[in-house]
Amino acid sequence: MLTGKNLVAGYRRGEPVLDGVDVEVPGGAVVGLAGPSGCGKSTLAKVLGLLHRPWSGRIEVDGTEVTGFRHRTPRHQRLAVGIVFQHPRPAVDPRLTLREIVAEAAGADVPALAEEVGLTAELLSRRPHEVSDGQLQRACLARALAPRPDYLVCDEMTAMLDASTTAALVRVVDRRVRERGTGVLAISHDEELLRHCADHVVHLNASI
Numbered sequence: 001m002l003t004g005k006n007l008v009a010g011y012r013r014g015e016p017v018l019d020g021v022d023v024e025v026p027g028g029a030v031v032g033l034a035g036p037s038g039c040g041k042s043t044l045a046k047v048l049g050l051l052h053r054p055w056s057g058r059i060e061v062d063g064t065e066v067t068g069f070r071h072r073t074p075r076h077q078r079l080a081v082g083i084v085f086q087h088p089r090p091a092v093d094p095r096l097t098l099r100e101i102v103a104e105a106a107g108a109d110v111p112a113l114a115e116e117v118g119l120t121a122e123l124l125s126r127r128p129h130e131v132s133d134g135q136l137q138r139a140c141l142a143r144a145l146a147p148r149p150d151y152l153v154c155d156e157m158t159a160m161l162d163a164s165t166t167a168a169l170v171r172v173v174d175r176r177v178r179e180r181g182t183g184v185l186a187i188s189h190d191e192e193l194l195r196h197c198a199d200h201v202v203h204l205n206a207s208i
Ligand SMILES: Nc1ncnc2c1ncn2[C@@H]1O[C@H](COP(=O)(O)OP(=O)(O)OP(=O)(O)O)[C@@H](O)[C@H]1O
Pocket: 011, 012, 017, 035, 036, 037, 038, 039, 040, 041, 042, 043, 044, 189
């Protein structure tokens, strides 16, 4: 279980964005997270993705508290939790080929991952400016899945994509859930998509 307990989080100044949020992502399940723009969904994604330290509260990965965030996260916990963002371009080094982007991840079996997410060898040899957002997002998903994370946080992963690419990436994630017991937090403002792909949907209400 990936757990956030009584999370209070925000940025340098001002009121907290998250004020006492509890969330549980069990293995083998998809938890959908919905809520209005600005309510803190991406902030919660970064906190649960171990990239942003909460001001208070507790994150646990399989019962063990996370004490370090970003580069201070212990390696085994960092590898246990993957994250995919809405915008793939800022998430990659534009100088690398898609093959190199996927290979950056620990444990990357690039041919197997490319097949899993539907990237051809020809696409793998291109650089980000030579592919579509959807093709680049496939590479980002492959990179996130490479270490075989126990939990995956998808922050509006398909918001930039067309319907067929959305369906393809949802199928990839769903297969991981069913075949490897991955637990997923799927964040979207598209409640219909969440109802379709999540076991249950939780709502984060605007704190301001
Ligand atoms: N890096 C940052 N520094 C300061 N404030 C931030 C930062 N990132 C987000 N915020 C603020 O935190 C609040 C929540 O933002 P967040 O991106 O978590 O919301 P969201 O629910 O994901 O919104 P959306 O659905 O529009 O993407 C907003 O008021 C936003 O302005």
